Amino acid sequence: MSGINKVILVGHLGKDPEYRHLEDGVAVASFPLATSEIVLREGKRTEITEWHNVVLWRGLADVAQQLLTKGKLVYIEGKLKTRSFESREGIKKFTTEVVAENFKLLGRKTDFVSNEELENAKF
DSSP states (O other): OOOOOOEEEEEEESSOOEEEEOTTSOEEEEEEEEEEEEEEETTEEEEEEEEEEEEEEHHHHHHHHHHOOTTOEEEEEEEEEEEEEEOTTSOEEEEEEEEEEEEEEOSOGGGSSOHHHHHHOOO
8 A cells, every 4th residue: 555645734825935947947936834723831822833845836836926925825735745955065954845736825805806906896
């Protein structure tokens, strides 16, 4: 039996996606995503935030570049991938990323449109 590598996250973008094209023309977008939970510590409710590095490829990266901005609430489905790289100092390092296979914007309709679009909208 093979394993399952599935990640589902709901969180807020920590910054606008960094969007670029690789040498072969493939689009890639990446951003940090914050997920939070409330836990009891010493009888007090405390919010704990985890940060996740999210990477989107090809067409999904193109759509993310158009729709996603810092602070947006988003649902992400994907898988974990660990890769290695060499630092400027020549030290081999590892990083684990969420490679997104799908995403959906969450929130109210007004979260996704500009003020000008809202003024011209017919509800």
